[in-house]
Amino acid sequence: MKIRGTSVRRFLSKYMIYVAFVVLVIVFSVTLGNVGNGFLDMGNVWNIIRQTSLIAILAVGMTYALGAGQIDLSVGSVVGLTSLVTAWSVQRFGLVPGVLAGLGVGIGVGALNGALIAWVKIPPFIATLGTQILFAGVSRTVSGLKSVPITNTAFNFAFGGGDFGGIPVLLPWMLAVVILGHLYMRKRPFGRQVVAVGGNAKASLYSGVHVKRTIFKVMVLSGFLAALAGVLWAGRFGGGRYSLGEAEETSAIAAAVLGGTSINGGKAFVAGACIGAVMLGMINNALVMYGLDVYQQMVVRGLIILAAVAFTVNAEKE
Numbered sequence: 001m002k003i004r005g006t007s008v009r010r011f012l013s014k015y016m017i018y019v020a021f022v023v024l025v026i027v028f029s030v031t032l033g034n035v036g037n038g039f040l041d042m043g044n045v046w047n048i049i050r051q052t053s054l055i056a057i058l059a060v061g062m063t064y065a066l067g068a069g070q071i072d073l074s075v076g077s078v079v080g081l082t083s084l085v086t087a088w089s090v091q092r093f094g095l096v097p098g099v100l101a102g103l104g105v106g107i108g109v110g111a112l113n114g115a116l117i118a119w120v121k122i123p124p125f126i127a128t129l130g131t132q133i134l135f136a137g138v139s140r141t142v143s144g145l146k147s148v149p150i151t152n153t154a155f156n157f158a159f160g161g162g163d164f165g166g167i168p169v170l171l172p173w174m175l176a177v178v179i180l181g182h183l184y185m186r187k188r189p190f191g192r193q194v195v196a197v198g199g200n201a202k203a204s205l206y207s208g209v210h211v212k213r214t215i216f217k218v219m220v221l222s223g224f225l226a227a228l229a230g231v232l233w234a235g236r237f238g239g240g241r242y243s244l245g246e247a248e249e250t251s252a253i254a255a256a257v258l259g260g261t262s263i264n265g266g267k268a269f270v271a272g273a274c275i276g277a278v279m280l281g282m283i284n285n286a287l288v289m290y291g292l293d294v295y296q297q298m299v300v301r302g303l304i305i306l307a308a309v310a311f312t313v314n315a316e317k318e
Helices: 002-031 042-067 075-093 095-118 124-143 153-161 170-187 189-199 201-206 211-237 248-258 270-290 294-317
Strands: none
Touching (some): 042 189, 042 211, 042 248, 075 211, 075 248, 095 153, 170 189, 170 270, 248 294, 270 294
């Protein structure tokens, strides 16, 4: 009986995200069928995709960071700063230089985080909390708490604001990042090194893995994907603002953990993180349709994060 119980827990640990996703779709479609056009109305479905695509992109980077035993609390601040730099650069220099400037912000912040963690040996929580506060302050200071509009219609359409036959342009962006991230994690040596470092850094070092370099690369990747999300956020809303992405690092962490990534490192599932992000979007959308206010929604999201972490930690002990 004990063996059977352990097998059930392992099954739930591996596939719970998919079971929960299907259950939530059924519950919300039934209970919200008479609210507006219904939960499964395509307009509502595409709205959920618009809301969650950028969180899914952040969650891919967070999955790599958590898988390597790290964490990146700076991604929300990177989104805001990137959106501002992108907006300024697109307006002055054009689409391509603007996008490259925005992505450069994320790579630079990621490199700073990686260096602080790998070589200065500051714990990742403290290092990225510090850069989170630093760059949140920079964004507010240089923008004067004002938005920076983007009037380049090609940029706004291609980077978040457009639709193809009713399908949000954010969907292919999200799918491209998730598919590439999943394949790289599963098929490339770097993905195996990430999980190895997160599982046991000392053993990885003895087996020939360059631990510091792997940590540095993971943080640069997280910063890059946060910057990509920032560029897309700017395109979706037609401008940059310091508050874009604010506190979304918690959503990215929750999505990654819901998707089966270990908060303690050594286990990472990119595809699961995407499902986790969509699930969070579904829950947020359903809570609005149920009539809960923003503070009640925060309570529910907090409980979900706690439950997901508790389930993951307990499953790892088995």
